[in-house]
Amino acid sequence: MQGFILKITRAKNEDIIVNILTKKHLYTLYRFYGARHSILNLGYKIDFEIEYSTKAYLPRLRNITHLGYNWLFESQRVILWQQFIQRFFEHLKDLYELEEFYFDILNESAAIWGEQNPKRVAIEKYTTILKKEGRLHRDLNCFICHQKIEKNLSLARGFLPSHSECIHSDILPQKGIEYLFEENSTLFLEDIYVDKLWNIIMQGF
Numbered sequence: 001m002q003g004f005i006l007k008i009t010r011a012k013n014e015d016i017i018v019n020i021l022t023k024k025h026l027y028t029l030y031r032f033y034g035a036r037h038s039i040l041n042l043g044y045k046i047d048f049e050i051e052y053s054t055k056a057y058l059p060r061l062r063n064i065t066h067l068g069y070n071w072l073f074e075s076q077r078v079i080l081w082q083q084f085i086q087r088f089f090e091h092l093k094d095l096y097e098l099e100e101f102y103f104d105i106l107n108e109s110a111a112i113w114g115e116q117n118p119k120r121v122a123i124e125k126y127t128t129i130l131k132k133e134g135r136l137h138r139d140l141n142c143f144i145c146h147q148k149i150e151k152n153l154s155l156a157r158g159f160l161p162s163h164s165e166c167i168h169s170d171i172l173p174q175k176g177i178e179y180l181f182e183e184n185s186t187l188f189l190e191d192i193y194v195d196k197l198w199n200i201i202m203q204g205f
């Protein structure tokens with residue numbers, strides 16, 4: 001089956017514990033060290049098998065094939081990808097069974113990560129996740145003072161709408177945010193605002 005590596009944790013003797021997101025699950029698997037084994041990195045998409053054993057504490061990860069992307073040679077894109085991946089893991093880490101859209105969205109993101117500004121991809125896909133989870137607030141009421149936001153729109157963690165004066169944060173262009181929330185597109189947001197939205201995502205999903 002196929003999955004994305006969301007976390008790698010060192011175990012004893014250079015073995016590793018790997019968390020892998022597939023269409024249906026977030027697996028925690030054990031990988032024994034082997035000199036001839038290919039190196040696994042955070043964010044890689046792999047094809048793999050799971051070996052279950054009644055004796056072992058964790059199932060084993062085996063028969064791994066790395067499914068590469070050409071942008072993996074561009075370090076800046078890889079760094080952003082790994083940061084995005086880490087937020088995925090923090091968000092999903094307590095779950096075992098998952099809805100398929102998490103894998104699908106990550107898969108779609110990876111496919112275009114090399115062609116577009118990765119931060120724009122992340123923002124648009126994150127907005128899609130919020131919609132799927134039913135927690136995107138398109139009504140633009142301030143979550144602090146509960147008033148309708150007519151001006152000075154700002155967004156808190158989780159893209160929660162608020163007045164900039166209510167959360168002491170930067171003002172964002174309302175038309176561009178409304179378009180993002182409706183169409184999942186950053187088309188009407190300049191790069192400076194794309195950076196600000198990326199930083200909000202980095203606070204956590």
Ligand SMILES: [Zn+2]
Pocket residue numbers: 142143144145146147162163166
């Ligand atoms: Zn307010």
